[in-house]
Amino acid sequence: MGLFHCPLGAPYYDDDACIDCGLCYATTSQEKVGASRKIKEYMKAHAARTSAVSKVAVCGKGGSGKTTAVALLTLALKEAGRSVIVIDADESNPGLGRMLGIEGEPQPLSDLFREDGLFSERERFGMDDIPPGFVSAVDGLRFMAVGKIRDPFQGCACSLAESARQIVEKLDLKEGEVLILDMEAGVESFGRGVERHADTILIVVEPSFESIAVAGRIARMAQGMGIGRVGAILNKVASDTLASRTTQELEKQGVKVFGVINYSQELAEAAFEGKPVKDGVAVKEAGTIIAAMQGW
Numbered sequence: 001m002g003l004f005h006c007p008l009g010a011p012y013y014d015d016d017a018c019i020d021c022g023l024c025y026a027t028t029s030q031e032k033v034g035a036s037r038k039i040k041e042y043m044k045a046h047a048a049r050t051s052a053v054s055k056v057a058v059c060g061k062g063g064s065g066k067t068t069a070v071a072l073l074t075l076a077l078k079e080a081g082r083s084v085i086v087i088d089a090d091e092s093n094p095g096l097g098r099m100l101g102i103e104g105e106p107q108p109l110s111d112l113f114r115e116d117g118l119f120s121e122r123e124r125f126g127m128d129d130i131p132p133g134f135v136s137a138v139d140g141l142r143f144m145a146v147g148k149i150r151d152p153f154q155g156c157a158c159s160l161a162e163s164a165r166q167i168v169e170k171l172d173l174k175e176g177e178v179l180i181l182d183m184e185a186g187v188e189s190f191g192r193g194v195e196r197h198a199d200t201i202l203i204v205v206e207p208s209f210e211s212i213a214v215a216g217r218i219a220r221m222a223q224g225m226g227i228g229r230v231g232a233i234l235n236k237v238a239s240d241t242l243a244s245r246t247t248q249e250l251e252k253q254g255v256k257v258f259g260v261i262n263y264s265q266e267l268a269e270a271a272f273e274g275k276p277v278k279d280g281v282a283v284k285e286a287g288t289i290i291a292a293m294q295g296w
């Protein structure tokens with residue numbers, strides 16, 4: 001293995017994940033094309049496909065509207081009869097709980113993993129095993145948060161990301177339950193492998209060059225992790241033309257589009273005020289996105 005960006009993240013897995021595609025020591029364009037082909041075939045054959053959407057990580061560039069998308073998907077999943085568990089895995093932004101109508105914050109999960117040795121050593125756990133102080137419940141929704149960076153010199157966010165990674169890996173869901181994670185903006189969580197055990201990656205994309213570029217990187221990293229259901233939601237879309245141009249650019253990068261949440265004044269005001277979203281049209285759009293994910 002050379003010192004080279006590996007699309008499978010092989011150098012960072014505990015086990016030996018190198019498939020000897022040759023990309024990291026290819027010198028000619030012919031060798032690079034051959035290696036890329038091997039990687040694509042490997043990803044296609046090994047993408048983890050599950051029949052039900054159960055662990056969904058919502059990612060994207062900062063400001064693309066992940067939090068609003070999570071709130072809308074939560075409402076749509078509840079309408080579809082699913083029992084929704086939302087995790088705020090964003091170490092910076094504070095607004096998700098408010099947008100879901102949660103009053104007061106649950107204790108951070110990072111405290112649970114740090115302070116309860118017995119819990120952190122569990123190989124698997126269910127929602128019933130998580131102490132009540134770490135879960136806020138409202139109207140059939142359960143909400144947890146990994147914690148926030150609040151103070152200068154508090155330290156790095158690794159322990160927060162590690163809590164999210166453990167939840168995604170170890171939480172056993174009952175039939176009908178679905179876990180949605182609002183991830184940190186950008187690709188850092190992928191560098192930490194937080195999403196490795198998710199079955200669905202939803203990339204929220206606003207119509208902008210940067211957002212599309214970040215979406216391409218996220219999709220490649222997610223596919224490199226072996227996640228089979230990876231796609232985009234277009235958000236804050238103000239016209240059909242922008243929707244179709246953004247879709248075309250994403251498709252050039254191999255990113256499938258699950259659906260569109262069009263710009264609406266009501267959504268923009270809810271985001272501005274940090275209030276629960278109630279836009280019926282947008283919830284319907286989120287329902288269409290869920291149906292597209294399930295059919296993937």
Ligand code: SF4
Pocket residue numbers: 001002005006007008009010011017018019020021022023024025
């Ligand atoms: S999988 Fe390919 S790119 Fe990754 S380390 Fe192995 S040879 Fe290099």
